[in-house]
Amino acid sequence: MSKKLVCRVAEVPAKGIKEFEVEGGLRLLVANSGGEYFGYQAICPHQEVRLCEGLYDGSVLTCHMHLWQWDIRTGAPIGLAEAPLEKFALMVEDDSIYFRGQSSALDVGELFHGLAQQTTEKLAALAQREAHEAGSVLYRPGDPAEDFYVLDSGRVEFLIGRDDRTSPGGFMLKKGEIFGWAALLDGQPSRIASARCLERSELLRMNGRAALGVLESDPLAGFQVMRRLSALIARYLASSGAK
Amino acid sequence: MRIELNARNRGLQFDARSGEPLLYAGLRAGHELPYECGTGTCGTCKARLVSGSVRDAWPQAPGRAHLKPGQNEVLLCQCIAEGNSTFEVSAFVKAADPGACTPDAFAGVLRNARTLTQDVLAFRVELDEPRDFDAGQFVVMAAPGIDGFRAYSMVNFERGARRLEFVVKKKPGGGFSELLFDGARDGMPLALFGPLGKATFYPAIGKNILCIAGGSGIAGMMSILSRAEQEKYFARHRGWVYFGVRTMSDAFFLDELSALRARFPERLAVTVALSDEAVPAAARDWPKLSFARGLVHEVAKRTMAGNYQNVRAYVAGPPPAVDAALRVLLLDAKLTADNICYDKFS
Numbered sequence: 297m298s299k300k301l302v303c304r305v306a307e308v309p310a311k312g313i314k315e316f317e318v319e320g321g322l323r324l325l326v327a328n329s330g331g332e333y334f335g336y337q338a339i340c341p342h343q344e345v346r347l348c349e350g351l352y353d354g355s356v357l358t359c360h361m362h363l364w365q366w367d368i369r370t371g372a373p374i375g376l377a378e379a380p381l382e383k384f385a386l387m388v389e390d391d392s393i394y395f396r397g398q399s400s401a402l403d404v405g406e407l408f409h410g411l412a413q414q415t416t417e418k419l420a421a422l423a424q425r426e427a428h429e430a431g432s433v434l435y436r437p438g439d440p441a442e443d444f445y446v447l448d449s450g451r452v453e454f455l456i457g458r459d460d461r462t463s464p465g466g467f468m469l470k471k472g473e474i475f476g477w478a479a480l481l482d483g484q485p486s487r488i489a490s491a492r493c494l495e496r497s498e499l500l501r502m503n504g505r506a507a508l509g510v511l512e513s514d515p516l517a518g519f520q521v522m523r524r525l526s527a528l529i530a531r532y533l534a535s536s537g538a539k
Numbered sequence: 540m541r542i543e544l545n546a547r548n549r550g551l552q553f554d555a556r557s558g559e560p561l562l563y564a565g566l567r568a569g570h571e572l573p574y575e576c577g578t579g580t581c582g583t584c585k586a587r588l589v590s591g592s593v594r595d596a597w598p599q600a601p602g603r604a605h606l607k608p609g610q611n612e613v614l615l616c617q618c619i620a621e622g623n624s625t626f627e628v629s630a631f632v633k634a635a636d637p638g639a640c641t642p643d644a645f646a647g648v649l650r651n652a653r654t655l656t657q658d659v660l661a662f663r664v665e666l667d668e669p670r671d672f673d674a675g676q677f678v679v680m681a682a683p684g685i686d687g688f689r690a691y692s693m694v695n696f697e698r699g700a701r702r703l704e705f706v707v708k709k710k711p712g713g714g715f716s717e718l719l720f721d722g723a724r725d726g727m728p729l730a731l732f733g734p735l736g737k738a739t740f741y742p743a744i745g746k747n748i749l750c751i752a753g754g755s756g757i758a759g760m761m762s763i764l765s766r767a768e769q770e771k772y773f774a775r776h777r778g779w780v781y782f783g784v785r786t787m788s789d790a791f792f793l794d795e796l797s798a799l800r801a802r803f804p805e806r807l808a809v810t811v812a813l814s815d816e817a818v819p820a821a822a823r824d825w826p827k828l829s830f831a832r833g834l835v836h837e838v839a840k841r842t843m844a845g846n847y848q849n850v851r852a853y854v855a856g857p858p859p860a861v862d863a864a865l866r867v868l869l870l871d872a873k874l875t876a877d878n879i880c881y882d883k884f885s
């Protein structure tokens with residue numbers, strides 16, 4: 297990907313954060329940590345709060361609204377934060393900072409961020425990129441739950457129940473969100489909800505069994521992913537149906 | 540009216556009474572819908588109307604600045620359904636904690652409004668039915684003839700409360716506060732909804748507590764201190780109270796704070812920060828209290844250093860004071876975010 301100018305180095309002082317817009321309209325937050333520059337999504341993944349209004353001490357970024365916090369070097373969530381920040385690759389040349397590209401949905405995903413690079417690469421090799429038009433149904437209740445999905449862009453809605461006796465079961469709209477995770481669980485052979493794209497959506501589709509195989513080869517990553525999956529499932533426990 | 544709401548993690552249904560803001564209807568049904576102020580200011584409770592017909596109780600609400608035009612977005616705290624309606628909320632909505640005090644609508648009567656300073660007054664609301672709330676929570680209330688709800692923190696703390704105590708700062712052009720200052724309103728009926736807010740204190744936290752309050756933000760701290768006193772909390776844990784006002788003549792509750800300090804002289808410290816004047820000789824009338832010149836977060840920063848181990852902090856007051864205090868607690872004190880409690884409801 298071609299590089300795009302973000303700003304001059306001098307515009308982001310030591311222990312400073314600042315929001316910029318690059319060509320094409322993407323807005324990003326640039327943080328200076330001991331002379332190194334890190335780029336992230338400009339808006340808090342929790343609610344629509346600008347992160348440049350947050351607090352920053354040179355190593356931890358805090359959104360002022362609900363005190364979600366992130367490690368500025370990795371974007372990994374700390375404390376109350378329930379989601380990582382999407383990291384943007386930056387490079388410094390002479391006195392300017394350039395944007396080199398966005399992370400993949402897998403890297404910013406709620407399950408797979410921050411794993412060892414080798415493991416991330418193996419997982420990425422399993423992912424099939426799919427694009428679905430608005431209205432496409434990805435699965436229906438009773439379908440085999442073999443694959444899970446990582447949302448890259450677009451929007452996917454869930455319906456619980458069959459035919460015309462359905463009720464809404466939530467929706468996905470953030471890059472890196474994962475659904476169909478029954479494919480990662482034992483004893484959950486079939487779908488209990490339907491998933492439909494509300495707009496054109498790009499997805500990474502991965503086989504659950506194959507992903508578990510990769511995680512078995514890196515037990516630390518497996519442990520991290522299972523911890524995150526447990527936290528994710530807990531968020532849905534109060535619901536009338538899970539995905 | 541039947542309300543369906545599709546949240547990020549689930550769909551939920553609840554009933555709304557005629558004329559009832561949908562935020563209140565959902566909270567009453569035990570759904571933790573997103574909100575901060577509950578009164579049209581913050582924009583946190585925004586939702587998208589999918590179908591149905593609604594009315595906006597306050598089209599000029601400042602929180603509408605957070606809505607995207609042309610997207611059928613509404614503030615649930617100002618949105619009143621005129622029939623069955625369906626909404627979508629871009630937030631995760633959990634079921635309320637089983638131990639929490641479920642908010643509901645209730646009625647009360649205004650009593651005993653009295654001035655504390657030139658622009659602060661205290662009043663009581665006597666309730667028809669006893670109500671439970673947690674120390675540090677607030678309610679919203681509406682008066683006849685005045686549009687909309689205002690949020691006020693309870694000053695007192697008791698279970699099954701039949702009276703709620705409040706303080707209110709006079710705001711020029713603020714219909715409700717002017718009504719209270721107008722006097723001769725004793726016995727006025729009030730409509731209330733609550734309790735609301737998550738910046739609560741309960742003794743099981745087992746931590747030293749730090750309260751930083753600006754102006755009428757001291758209200759919720761008094762409730763927290765009241766609960767702590769009832770449980771003799773400061774016999775086991777330390778407490779620091781920082782109360783910021785402009786001048787000595789703007790301070791109130793000094794007798795109450797002195798009495799509290801007298802009960803727990805070893806572990807409780809109370810400091811009044813005066814932002815606009817040097818500490819006057821009159822401060823000697825309160826020998827149990829400390830006084831210092833400066834903004835409340837600066838005074839806290841100067842005198843709390845080294846005391847931040849095992850501390851839970853509570854913060855309340857005007858938004859600039861709250862933001863400044865958060866900065867001190869996160870960046871200087873290095874408190875973890877889960878030990879900093881505040882509700883942004885002004």
